[in-house]
Amino acid sequence: MKKLVSVSASSFLTLMMLSACSDTGSEEASSDQGEWSPTNNLEFVAPAGAGGGWDTTARMAAQAFEEAGIVDVGIGVINREGGGGAVGWSYIANQAGDPHYLFAASPPLLLIPLNGQSEYSYEDFTPIANVIADFGAFAVRDDAPWQDLNELFEDMQDESSSITVVGESAPGSMDHVQFVNIAKAAGVDPGSITYVSAQDGSAMTNLLNGSVDVYSTGVTETIEQVRAGEVRVLAVTAEERLEGDTVEDYPTAIEQGIDEVFVNWRGFFGPPDMTEAEVEYYVNAFTELNESEEWDAVRERYSWDEYFMVGEEYKQFLEEQNEEMRLLLEELDLYGESE
Amino acid sequence: MALTVHRGVSIVLIIIAIFYLYLAFQLPSFMNTVIDADTIPKITGFLLIILSVLYFFMPVKETEVEKEKRTEAKNDWHYILGMFIMTFLYITLLEVSGFLVTSIVFIFVCTRMLGYKKWKTNSIVSVLVPLFLYLSFTFLLNVRLPTGFMPF
Amino acid sequence: MIDFSGILSGLQMAISLEGILFVFIGVFVGTFIGLMPGLGPISAIAIMIPMTYNMDPTIALVMMAGVYYGAIFGGSTSSILLNAPGVAGTVATSFDGYPMAQQGKAGKALAIAAIAAFIGGTVSVVFLMLFAPVLSSVAIQFGPPEYFALMLLGLTAIASLSSGSTIKALMSALLGIMVVTIGIDAQTGTVRFTFGSANLLEGIDFLVIALGIFALAEVCALIINRQKTTFNAKTIGSLKITKEDFKEMVGPMSRQSVLGFIIGVLPGAGATIASFIGYTTEKRFAKNPDEFGKGSIKGLTAPETANNAATSGAFVPLLSLGIPGSGTTAVMLGALLVLNVQPGPLLMTENPTLFWGVIMSMYIGNIFLLILNLPLIPYISKILAIPRPMLISLVVVFCIIGVYSISFSIFDLYVLLAFGVIGYLMRMFQFPAAPFILAFILGGMLEQSFRQAMTISGNDVSIFISNPLSATLLALAAVSFLFPLWQSYRNKKNNNQTLSM
Numbered sequence: 001m002k003k004l005v006s007v008s009a010s011s012f013l014t015l016m017m018l019s020a021c022s023d024t025g026s027e028e029a030s031s032d033q034g035e036w037s038p039t040n041n042l043e044f045v046a047p048a049g050a051g052g053g054w055d056t057t058a059r060m061a062a063q064a065f066e067e068a069g070i071v072d073v074g075i076g077v078i079n080r081e082g083g084g085g086a087v088g089w090s091y092i093a094n095q096a097g098d099p100h101y102l103f104a105a106s107p108p109l110l111l112i113p114l115n116g117q118s119e120y121s122y123e124d125f126t127p128i129a130n131v132i133a134d135f136g137a138f139a140v141r142d143d144a145p146w147q148d149l150n151e152l153f154e155d156m157q158d159e160s161s162s163i164t165v166v167g168e169s170a171p172g173s174m175d176h177v178q179f180v181n182i183a184k185a186a187g188v189d190p191g192s193i194t195y196v197s198a199q200d201g202s203a204m205t206n207l208l209n210g211s212v213d214v215y216s217t218g219v220t221e222t223i224e225q226v227r228a229g230e231v232r233v234l235a236v237t238a239e240e241r242l243e244g245d246t247v248e249d250y251p252t253a254i255e256q257g258i259d260e261v262f263v264n265w266r267g268f269f270g271p272p273d274m275t276e277a278e279v280e281y282y283v284n285a286f287t288e289l290n291e292s293e294e295w296d297a298v299r300e301r302y303s304w305d306e307y308f309m310v311g312e313e314y315k316q317f318l319e320e321q322n323e324e325m326r327l328l329l330e331e332l333d334l335y336g337e338s339e
Numbered sequence: 340m341a342l343t344v345h346r347g348v349s350i351v352l353i354i355i356a357i358f359y360l361y362l363a364f365q366l367p368s369f370m371n372t373v374i375d376a377d378t379i380p381k382i383t384g385f386l387l388i389i390l391s392v393l394y395f396f397m398p399v400k401e402t403e404v405e406k407e408k409r410t411e412a413k414n415d416w417h418y419i420l421g422m423f424i425m426t427f428l429y430i431t432l433l434e435v436s437g438f439l440v441t442s443i444v445f446i447f448v449c450t451r452m453l454g455y456k457k458w459k460t461n462s463i464v465s466v467l468v469p470l471f472l473y474l475s476f477t478f479l480l481n482v483r484l485p486t487g488f489m490p491f
Numbered sequence: 492m493i494d495f496s497g498i499l500s501g502l503q504m505a506i507s508l509e510g511i512l513f514v515f516i517g518v519f520v521g522t523f524i525g526l527m528p529g530l531g532p533i534s535a536i537a538i539m540i541p542m543t544y545n546m547d548p549t550i551a552l553v554m555m556a557g558v559y560y561g562a563i564f565g566g567s568t569s570s571i572l573l574n575a576p577g578v579a580g581t582v583a584t585s586f587d588g589y590p591m592a593q594q595g596k597a598g599k600a601l602a603i604a605a606i607a608a609f610i611g612g613t614v615s616v617v618f619l620m621l622f623a624p625v626l627s628s629v630a631i632q633f634g635p636p637e638y639f640a641l642m643l644l645g646l647t648a649i650a651s652l653s654s655g656s657t658i659k660a661l662m663s664a665l666l667g668i669m670v671v672t673i674g675i676d677a678q679t680g681t682v683r684f685t686f687g688s689a690n691l692l693e694g695i696d697f698l699v700i701a702l703g704i705f706a707l708a709e710v711c712a713l714i715i716n717r718q719k720t721t722f723n724a725k726t727i728g729s730l731k732i733t734k735e736d737f738k739e740m741v742g743p744m745s746r747q748s749v750l751g752f753i754i755g756v757l758p759g760a761g762a763t764i765a766s767f768i769g770y771t772t773e774k775r776f777a778k779n780p781d782e783f784g785k786g787s788i789k790g791l792t793a794p795e796t797a798n799n800a801a802t803s804g805a806f807v808p809l810l811s812l813g814i815p816g817s818g819t820t821a822v823m824l825g826a827l828l829v830l831n832v833q834p835g836p837l838l839m840t841e842n843p844t845l846f847w848g849v850i851m852s853m854y855i856g857n858i859f860l861l862i863l864n865l866p867l868i869p870y871i872s873k874i875l876a877i878p879r880p881m882l883i884s885l886v887v888v889f890c891i892i893g894v895y896s897i898s899f900s901i902f903d904l905y906v907l908l909a910f911g912v913i914g915y916l917m918r919m920f921q922f923p924a925a926p927f928i929l930a931f932i933l934g935g936m937l938e939q940s941f942r943q944a945m946t947i948s949g950n951d952v953s954i955f956i957s958n959p960l961s962a963t964l965l966a967l968a969a970v971s972f973l974f975p976l977w978q979s980y981r982n983k984k985n986n987n988q989t990l991s992m
Contacts, residue, residue: 049537049822052825055825056825056828056829059829060829076483077541078483078899079537080899081693082692082693083674083675083689083692083693084675084692087689087690087692087693115680117675117680117682119689164947170675171679172680194946194947196943197943198943199939200936201758201814202638202758202814205630205633205634205758205808209631209632209633209634210634211634211947212947220828220833223833223835224813224834225813227835228837301831344920348920352662355666359669359684362683366681366683367681374942374945374946375679375681376678376679376683377681377683378942379668379938379942380669380683380684383665383668384669387666387669390658390661390665391662393658394659408918408919409920409921412711415715418717419711422710422714422883423908423911426891426911427905429887430891430901431901433891433895433901433904442888445884445887445888446884446885446888449880449883449887450880450884451880453714453879453880453883453884455880461881464881468885468888469888480524480527480530480538482538482896484895484896485895
């Protein structure tokens with residue numbers, strides 16, 4: 001409550017300042033000098049509902065920014081839910097030219113536009129910095145017949161099998177694609193994979209009651225059920241084993257001889273048409289965040305991996321990822337089929 | 340075969356159903372699933388056509404009560420239309436002029452239009468209610484309402 | 492079987508000063524947000540999340556749970572007074588609550604709702620305490636075919652929601668299904684009926700439909716009757732419930748607190764289905780079902796008991812399995828993750844204080860809700876004594892702010908207005924709105940679970956009858972659908988016979 005008051009007080013102050021100097025056009029003035037800093041409160045947009053991955057990333061980053069004193073203005077986090085992110089992205093696109101808006105992003109920013117479900121793609125926005133990564137996990141019931149990933153994929157290659165995979169995302173988005181990506185590397189035909197989408201949160205229930213056979217999800221979602229002995233994780237999509245209780249026992253796909261990974265990268269993007277000075281301000285801020293104790297504590301709390309990238313490196317990474325996803329979706333017969 | 344009210348209604352419904360079906364038949368098919376994204380819409384559309392046709396041929400006779408309900412607005416239709424137009428303007432101006440200003444004007448004008456003549460009470464309420472809503476949403480609930488051109 | 496030391500430590504926590512304080516804050520904020528037009532429990536919890544950041548997880552959950560059932564509790568007020576349901580779970584409350592308020596008995600209607608909610612809430616907490624672990628294993632048996640059967644059972648309520656013409660009710664329901672198919676299809680990702688608008692990708696929100704078709708359409712009716720004298724402010728707030736009234740409430744309260752709880756336990760079903768099924772079962776059992784929809788005490792008691800009982804039920808899968816049973820508990824799960832608590836099957840044994848503390852605090856929360864709400868009723872119900880022209884303008888502003896605060900989208904407001912027009916037209920031609928909204932609420936899940944089941948079975952329809960649970964539910968649905976038809980057929984035949992005699 002106290003924080004709320006202080007945030008609103010500070011926003012009131014900035015408003016007063018803004019109106020005091022509005023006739024001089026503060027934004028233009030500062031970008032002429034080659035440096036820029038926010039003149040107003042920042043808004044971090046999570047293009048999804050409260051409690052999800054984007055939301056947590058945005059909220060935690062906002063909190064750490066304020067706690068570590070990196071940003072002088074207040075940061076509000078708002079949720080713009082809808083269309084797997086499309087609603088939030090079009091909101092940001094409408095803020096073109098106002099650098100006070102950032103949004104949290106991850107692979108769906110590539111996948112949803114590739115599926116033809118968003119008029120804006122990652123190229124329309126200004127990539128600022130990638131901060132973290134986490135990974136996918138494939139879970140089966142404890143009494144399932146498969147002891148490792150290869151046994152599962154062998155069974156899937158047998159045409160008479162009726163193995164179904166469940167995930168929380170839409171077909172052609174995260175949970176589906178991360179599974180297909182690994183399965184394809186093991187020689188399974190992507191088109192033959194039966195994927196059921198359970199967006200109402202019933203995915204784990206359906207795995208437990210035997211409606212489906214495999215649950216493709218994030219690592220954290222599996223931990224409690226694994227500890228209770230209800231499910232087993234056949235593989236994680238990371239390059240190396242993860243650190244932490246329980247998750248350190250999850251084998252990677254690579255160590256089972258399937259040379260493929262899937263990174264759920266998470267970073268921040270800004271609206272279109274940001275100036276160099278504006279980008280530089282944020283790059284510096286995120287670099288400082290990445291090295292701060294506060295952010296380190298956050299990473300540890302959620303067992304997120306550090307995955308920091310800015311500038312050209314980030315752009316190139318995104319291009320490569322996008323190309324990889326495009327090829328994968330093409331094979332799934334999902335790519336751009338809507339128009 | 341006179342065109343009664345219920346037949347008119349069923350024709351409108353048939354047109355809606357045909358339009359919906361037309362869109363449903365244009366949906367792209369996906370992979371090799373039998374039950375595709377267009378299955379349920381098609382079933383729904385055809386069911387509505389069947390029911391509407393049935394309804395068309397049903398010997399429905401409008402009762403006095405029903406007629407009264409249908410025509411109850413005959414003396415007030417311009418108020419209802421005025422209300423919808425006012426609401427439309429309210430929505431359109433909401434983000435332009437901000438929640439406070441728009442709501443104050445809307446409540447005052449609307450209340451007056453519908454025949455409330457005590458302008459003093461009206462002004463007090465139309466200022467206080469939006470102010471209360473605005474303050475509690477912004478400061479207690481942390482929900483941002485549009486400020487428009489005003490500073491708050 | 493019952494873990495007494497756990498219960499004891501939970502109780503200790505719940506009756507500690509901190510526990511009582513935060514459950515009070517929770518239900519207070521919940522009631523306040525619930526009273527606010529358009530703000531439901533999901534937004535209530537989302538608003539509270541930032542405040543819980545540095546709290547002890549047990550206290551945070553106690554408070555959030557309080558916000559949740561407080562918001563449901565308070566949410567019925569706008570349904571009863573203004574016909575503006577802000578939460579799907581209180582739509583059925585407006586069926587008899589609003590007519591009762593229109594008869595000048597607003598205070599009584601609110602008092603009945605509050606008592607029904609209190610009983611539903613409290614009885615279900617007893618069940619929660621006794622049967623949570625057992626029920627969770629039942630809840631988990633529900634896969635796609637079972638959900639499909641359950642949704643179908645819920646939809647059969649349409650037949651009993653029609654006042655008069657069954658065919659009109661069915662057509663109204665089909666229109667509801669059409670509206671719910673707008674947006675991205677969850678199973679294939681196909682974009683349906685959006686006319687290329689990004690605003691429609693996620694479909695149309697429940698609140699937009701409910702406020703448009705119920706509240707804005709009702710505004711038109713108020714305009715027509717705006718000159719009618721307003722109610723006497725003194726009698727309107729009277730809480731007086733007679734012995735006879737109470738007798739009528741006992742039946743629905745005892746049945747619906749059990750039924751509502753059981754339905755609430757099923758992940759995904761929740762308060763809305765519980766309230767509709769509650770309403771229709773009571774209508775079937777009633778001696779004079781004709782009173783339903785015209786301000787029946789039973790018709791108000793049933794959905795209010797059921798939806799509050801279902802709210803506690805939704806905590807069963809969350810606390811004992813770590814599976815969110817509803818949109819609201821999903822947000823709560825997210826908030827718990829932020830606090831570094833991951834609910835799962837082991838929560839009860841590893842963190843008994845949290846598990847039992849939340850449950851025990853619900854007793855206290857429900858008592859707080861009752862003593863907080865009852866004294867407020869005379870004041871709140873005076874809303875109806877506001878001169879009609881002013882009340883009309885205020886209701887419109889409430890609808891706008893309600894929709895805007897969940898989506899921040901002007902587009903949604905235009906859709907709201909459009910549904911206001913549709914709702915008015917439906918009213919004019921006497922198409923019942925209840926089947927429309929029910930089909931809208933259930934239709935999406937009906938389609939998705941049907942297609943999930945078909946994908947899993949490889950397009951073999953026998954999946955619906957091969958397992959006993961879904962077969963039973965389907966049989967129930969068939970009986971529930973055909974029974975009223977058969978009844979009306981028999982009535983007609985009897986009438987004809989008497990006529991011909």
